[in-house]
Amino acid sequence: MATLHYHGHSTVSITTQDGTRIVVDPFFNGNPAADMKLEAVEADWVFCTHGHGDHFADAIPLVKRTGATLVSTFEIVQFAMSKGVETAHPMHIGGGFDFPFGRVQMTPALHGGQVEGDDGRWTTVPGGFVIHVDGHRVYHAGDTALIMDMQLLKGRVDVALLPIGDNFTMGPDEAVRAVEMIEPKVVIPIHFNTWPLIEQDGAAFARKVGARAHVQVMSSGDDYAL
Ligand code: NI
Ligand code: MN
Numbered sequence: 001m002a003t004l005h006y007h008g009h010s011t012v013s014i015t016t017q018d019g020t021r022i023v024v025d026p027f028f029n030g031n032p033a034a035d036m037k038l039e040a041v042e043a044d045w046v047f048c049t050h051g052h053g054d055h056f057a058d059a060i061p062l063v064k065r066t067g068a069t070l071v072s073t074f075e076i077v078q079f080a081m082s083k084g085v086e087t088a089h090p091m092h093i094g095g096g097f098d099f100p101f102g103r104v105q106m107t108p109a110l111h112g113g114q115v116e117g118d119d120g121r122w123t124t125v126p127g128g129f130v131i132h133v134d135g136h137r138v139y140h141a142g143d144t145a146l147i148m149d150m151q152l153l154k155g156r157v158d159v160a161l162l163p164i165g166d167n168f169t170m171g172p173d174e175a176v177r178a179v180e181m182i183e184p185k186v187v188i189p190i191h192f193n194t195w196p197l198i199e200q201d202g203a204a205f206a207r208k209v210g211a212r213a214h215v216q217v218m219s220s221g222d223d224y225a226l
Contacts (some may be wrong), residue, residue, distance in 0.1 A: 002134040003223050004159070008033025008220030009194045010055055010143070012161065013043070017134045020044050020101045024129065024140050025055040026062050033194045035221035043068040045099070049142030050126035051076055051115030071104070075124040079115050093127050102132035108154070109144035111169065121221055124194070130157065137226040139184065143191060146174035150181040159226065160184035160213075163191035164205050165198030172205045179212050187213045188224070 005013045009031050014022040024047045028038040031054070038058045046068045048056050056076070063070045063085050070080055070088040077090035091097055096105035106127045113126040128142040130153070139157040162178055163169035169191055170178065179187055187209060192200040202217035209215045216224055 002136060003063045004138070004188075004224045004226055006188070006190075006218035006220060006222050006224070007035050010140075010161075010190045012103040012140065012190075013041075014131065014138065014226075015134055016101050018101075021068075021130065022047065022053075022101070022133070023062065024131075025049055025142070026058040027054050027056075028058050030054075031194065033220045038062060039065075042066060045101070046070050047104070047129055047140070048072040048076055048130070049109065049128055049140065050111060050113035051079070051122075051124045052113065052143065053116070055116065055143070058197050060074075063087060071099075073106070073113075073127060074127055075122070076113075076115060079117065079122065079124075082118065085197070091127065104132065105130045107139070107141070108147065108149045110147050111116065111143040111145065116221075134226065137177070138226070139182070140190075141178075143169045146170050146177055148181075148187055150178050153182045155183055157182050159186040159188065161188045161190050164189040164202075165192035165194075166200065167197050169198075170199060172208055175205065176208050176212070179209055184213055187215045188218055189215070 010025045022045045023043040074090040079089045109126040111126040113124040139160045162175045164175045206215035
C-alpha cells in the first residue's frame, strides 16, 4: 500500500506501492517542525506548490543531490533551471500530466508565491496538486485562502491536505468550509504549529469537521497508510 509520511509544516512524502518516493514542498533544514535533515531525504519526484521558502527552500539542493525531477509551475521550474537544476517538469494551473506513477493535476490557490535568489526576487503564481497514486486521490492544497474553485474538486479527492494555520492561509473555520465543498473521505491538517503566528489546535479542528470527514491529525514523523 502507499504511505504518506508527514515531515511537519506542509512537507509530506508519499511512497507508492512500487517504492517511488514523492516529496511535496520540501522544507527541512529551516523547519522547526521537521523530523529529519535534508541530507537524509531521498526522492524520485519533488513537487512544489509555490515559491515561498517554507515550501521551496530545499527543493533545489534536494533535486540536485538525488537526481529527482522537480515538478512545479513553469516559472518556478525556469527559476530552478537558472540555478543549475537539470531534471524538471514544468506544468501549470489547471493542467494535468500522466507521470509514471500516476496522474497529477495542478489546482488554483489564492496566495503569494515569491521566489528568491541571490540575484533578485520574482513573483510566481501559487497552486496545489491532486496526485493520483495507487488508486488514491491526494489533494495538497498548498497555501491558499478558501476559494470557490474548491467546489470543482467535489467528489474527486480521497485525502485532502488543507492548511489550517490562519494568518497566512485558511484558518480552521475556512478549512471546515473547504471540507464541505470538497467532501473528501480523509482530511489531514497542515501548515500549523510551526511558528507562534500559525498556532492551532488540531484536535479542536477535528471536532469542528465532525462527521463530515475523518480527520487524521499527524505529528511530524507520523506515517498514514493510504
Ligand atoms: Ni506561502
Ligand atoms: Mn507557507
